[in-house]
Amino acid sequence: MDADSIAQVRRFNRTVGERIGVLHDHFLGTDRPVGEARLLWEVGEEGRDVRRLRDRLGLDSGYVSRLLRSLERDGLVTVEPQRHDRRVRTVRLTAAGRKERALLDERSDELAELILTSLNEKQRARLTAAMSEVDRLLTAGTVSVEELDPRHPDSAACLQAYFDELGDRFEEGFDASLSLVPDAGELGPPHGVFVVARLHGEPVGCGGIQFHEGEPPYIKRMWVAKSARGLGLGRRLLAELEDHAVRSGARSVRLETNRELTEAITLYRSAGYEEVPAFNDEHYAHHWFEKRLHG
Amino acid sequence: MDADSIAQVRRFNRTVGERIGVLHDHFLGTDRPVGEARLLWEVGEEGRDVRRLRDRLGLDSGYVSRLLRSLERDGLVTVEPQRHDRRVRTVRLTAAGRKERALLDERSDELAELILTSLNEKQRARLTAAMSEVDRLLTAGTVSVEELDPRHPDSAACLQAYFDELGDRFEEGFDASLSLVPDAGELGPPHGVFVVARLHGEPVGCGGIQFHEGEPPYIKRMWVAKSARGLGLGRRLLAELEDHAVRSGARSVRLETNRELTEAITLYRSAGYEEVPAFNDEHYAHHWFEKRLHG
DNA sequence: GGCATTGCCTGACTAGAGTCAGAGAATGGA
DNA sequence: TCCATTCTCTGACTCTAGTCAGGCAATGCC
Structure with a gap:
């Protein structure tokens, strides 16, 4: 693989890690540990089975369980057995959970705005176009x-x-x-x-x-x-x-x-x-x- | 700010966070806690004052101090007072430290390769071009x-x-x-x-x-x-x-x-x-x- | 019905990341 | 010379994040 490409990817990793990664955790993790926030997000509006959450986030079963207990204690989610297989349990957001999730949503928007505000119109258009390209190609790589x-x-x-x-x-x-x-x-x-x-x-x-x-x-x-x-x-x-x-x-x-x-x-x-x-x-x-x- | 742009930036944040952020920490943090690895990297070949390290990484003074003690114990860095102001201390890599840093370097390369290998030639060229654009514009935003x-x-x-x-x-x-x-x-x-x-x-x-x-x-x-x-x-x-x-x-x-x-x-x-x-x-x-x- | 499997949970840990309050040395300026 | 300031370090913490081993209930298969 050619060295220029690798160097470019590395520069990218570094810049993005600094500019976005750090901010990201900072933004989302203000009220709530990042782990819980991610989980809350991943539950989604529709609700999701525990095992899918585990797979999606790549977390240990015990750990997810503990995070769920914590969210449950705060009244943000409910966890109940699935109708057809009572071993599987489904997580759903409560009204409060939805609200909290909307908050995370807002934070993500703010972060995105923060990134864009320091640029002028033209640069913004170029940035979003390039981001969409990166996004698409990185995603393609995981299929x-x-x-x-x-x-x-x-x-x-x-x-x-x-x-x-x-x-x-x-x-x-x-x-x-x-x-x-x-x-x-x-x-x-x-x-x-x-x-x-x-x-x-x-x-x-x-x-x-x-x-x-x-x-x-x-x-x-x-x-x-x-x-x-x-x-x-x-x-x-x-x-x-x-x-x-x-x-x-x-x-x-x-x-x-x-x-x-x-x-x-x-x-x-x-x-x-x-x-x-x-x-x-x-x-x-x-x-x-x-x-x-x-x- | 227009909603499409924000949505695009968010999608980007998410994809990149998943695909790179996570891998990044995983890769660099195998032998050594991420904090130490980042610090070791930031010291650089030339050496750096402690306060600059702190500023650059945005860390607490006590925390940096502790990380430095740990790296020092492992024989990777030396810390000594600056000639002209003996309150300020300068961190330098030892031979072992350089070696370890080279290892991190290699890991970064491997990560970059990993990202590229799943793509074909043409996609790779498009990805690196787009990354360079994102990189430049994000950097421009921090000036x-x-x-x-x-x-x-x-x-x-x-x-x-x-x-x-x-x-x-x-x-x-x-x-x-x-x-x-x-x-x-x-x-x-x-x-x-x-x-x-x-x-x-x-x-x-x-x-x-x-x-x-x-x-x-x-x-x-x-x-x-x-x-x-x-x-x-x-x-x-x-x-x-x-x-x-x-x-x-x-x-x-x-x-x-x-x-x-x-x-x-x-x-x-x-x-x-x-x-x-x-x-x-x-x-x-x-x-x-x-x-x-x-x- | 018996038995292996699946899915989730709890308890008991470890390590990393980071904060906070001071202590102590060096420095700069009055 | 004295005093405020700067810079780093130490001790004493807290909180997350994550792992591992087992345990219990539901299920599927024979």
Whole structure:
């Protein structure tokens, strides 16, 4: 890796650590220890299971428990067993907890303002643009992609979100049973591969590929969550699936898509896919693509 | 301040805090408490006075003292009274201390690499570019500009650095006594204003303005340290001085510069200065400028 | 029903980070 | 010379943050 890049990243780490890290803890930790504040924040408006809090913050189970007791004592949260599995417990904010959380929110805003006020209009615009870029790329770096059974709950969650989105975007709505490969299980072994992308443990994207004797592999159900767009994740998932195709010995891959899915069409074209005549009778398709693989 | 900008800064704070802040402490704090590591780093190769360490890190005097005792016990630093003022004590790294510091250095590199490895070539280039921008703008936000007596040690340090640089850049060298206003004191009250810019307490730029009865104020000795260039600091100092001119009731300001100082010339032009015939006989000048003030 | 597992909790710790009040030496100025 | 000030150090604390080992209840599987 080149030394200039490393030096730049280090300078960045240093500046940001000094200018933001320190202030951050100072700001948020005035009324309440940082640990509690982070936890309170992470509970969110909706409430969250204890184990998810633990995972998200990477803390010891005993420690989280103690923090929760403390928040509970202050009347900021309630902790009660989950309906279906009474071992799991769910944390929820009380009214006071919401108020406290809103306060943290305000503090974060103030910190952000503090950072911006010392700059003029033009510098501010440049700073936020650059921050957004850094933010996106750092986030992209934490996304992991792994093979998963298409029937795994996380896969199912992705597919459901995908279908819901198609239902919204297509004029005629979307009914998976009218589409090809209605049973996603067929995208898994032994004749397919399904991959899921995760960000902070949450599934945020998926895609599958199916192998057919004597014809090119067929890519299906490519999706990226709205919250994770702009990270180059679609491209990454696509590359991952193409990789499987190459390893299977295929010379090309095929897929089709709907005319409403313009980002997808753009992605496919820029990734080297070329439009070809319809090679199947997918009900929802308007465009069929094929890409020659050289691997 | 607009809400989008604030939201972006907050997202940034959060991502960076998670991705870098946490890792950072983890990485540096493996062998040694973070406090000690930071201190060890801040001592630097050259050594540093205890009070500067305190200022720089914003720590309690007793706490720093204790950290130093601990580093001393481990044979990493020596602390001895300063020659000229035996109350002040200077911290220096021992050979072992240097080694340990090099280790921290290496860790920082590893952290930087870790951040970069998950990205492809193109993303890496974009990330480092954006980081450098954020870095520069955040740093620019911490620069303070204040009026100071031109004979104050910090002013003198700026002027000396300026003269040294001119000596290097001018073919014929530079001798302040051949230049106009050889005594910088004249740039201070009652007939002038001298401003000094500081970054983390260090003087990194200066500039003066002198008022003459019946003619436009005269700007002189504008300088920005190499380490602080690219932060828009020159423009800021210039604006500051012009502000004083406006407040004094002046309708325009004047200055002159040498043909070697191309950045300065660019700055003056872009700040609205127009070249005019020589209005004085400054030995080192090739270009004379004037700007009309509307305030 | 028996038994391993899961999920959370408590008790008992340790170490780090930081504060506060003074003590004591060196310095500078009247 | 005396006195206020500056600078650093020590002792005595407090509070967070985090770890580790076990314990208890609910659950799932045979």
